[in-house]
Amino acid sequence: MNDIREKEIHLIEKSIKAIHFCLESLKVYDIDGAVSMYNTLLIGFDSLQKNYESYEGKNKKIPQQLSLIKGIHKRIIKSFESGNLEKLNEDVEGTILNEYKKLESLAKEMKEYENLNINTEAKQFILxxxxxxxxxxxxxxxxxxxxxxxxxxxxxxxxxxxxxxxxxxxxxxxxxx
Structure with a gap:
C-alpha cells in the first residue's frame, strides 16, 4: 500500500500545481491555457479514481473525498462551458483547490499511519x-x-x-x- 500511497500523493501534488497554473491562466484571461491545465487536472483525477475503482476497504475517507471532488469538477466544467470567468475563478481557487489540499493532507496522514505499521484498513482504525x-x-x-x-x-x-x-x-x- 505504501508504494501506491506514494504515487497517490505525487499525483495529488501535481494536480495542485495544475490548479495553480489554471488559476494563473484565468487571471490573465488565457482561456485556452486554463482549459488545457484543467484537462490535465481531470486526467490526473481519473487516475486517482482508478486507484479506488475496485476498492473494498473499510476506510472510505479518500473515496468519499474523491466523490466530493467529482461533483465539484462537474460544476466547474459547466462554468467553463458558460464562460462565467468570475464564478470559474472562485470555484477553482476557493473550492477545488481547497478540496485537493484536504485530499493531500488526508493521503499524507494515511501514509504516516501506514509507515508506523498502523493498519488504516482495520475497522478499529476508523473508530x-x-x-x-x-x-x-x-x-x-x-x-x-x-x-x-x-x-x-x-x-x-x-x-x-x-x-x-x-x-x-x-x-x-x-x-x-
Missing part, C-alpha cells in the same frame, strides 16, 4: 481515528511496542490498540493484546 485517540502518534511511542513484539513473537504488529489503551487509561503497556 480510533474518529475518536481522536491517534492524534499524537509518533515513532518514539511505537518503538517499545514493536521491539517487544519482535523480540517475543518475531513480528511487528499494528500498535493502535496499545496507543488507545494508553490514551484511555493513562498506562502504557507493550503487552496489550
Amino acid at each position: 480510533f481515528r474518529n475518536s481522536k485517540y491517534l492524534e499524537n502518534v509518533d515513532i518514539e511511542k511505537i518503538k517499545p511496542i514493536q521491539s517487544y513484539w519482535e523480540k517475543h513473537y518475531g513480528q511487528k504488529i499494528d500498535p493502535s490498540i496499545h496507543l488507545v489503551y494508553k490514551e484511555i487509561t493513562g498506562n502504557f503497556d507493550v503487552r496489550v493484546v
Whole structure:
C-alpha cells in the first residue's frame, strides 16, 4: 500500500500545481491555457479514481473525498462551458483547490499511519481515528511496542490498540493484546 500511497500523493501534488497554473491562466484571461491545465487536472483525477475503482476497504475517507471532488469538477466544467470567468475563478481557487489540499493532507496522514505499521484498513482504525485517540502518534511511542513484539513473537504488529489503551487509561503497556 505504501508504494501506491506514494504515487497517490505525487499525483495529488501535481494536480495542485495544475490548479495553480489554471488559476494563473484565468487571471490573465488565457482561456485556452486554463482549459488545457484543467484537462490535465481531470486526467490526473481519473487516475486517482482508478486507484479506488475496485476498492473494498473499510476506510472510505479518500473515496468519499474523491466523490466530493467529482461533483465539484462537474460544476466547474459547466462554468467553463458558460464562460462565467468570475464564478470559474472562485470555484477553482476557493473550492477545488481547497478540496485537493484536504485530499493531500488526508493521503499524507494515511501514509504516516501506514509507515508506523498502523493498519488504516482495520475497522478499529476508523473508530480510533474518529475518536481522536491517534492524534499524537509518533515513532518514539511505537518503538517499545514493536521491539517487544519482535523480540517475543518475531513480528511487528499494528500498535493502535496499545496507543488507545494508553490514551484511555493513562498506562502504557507493550503487552496489550
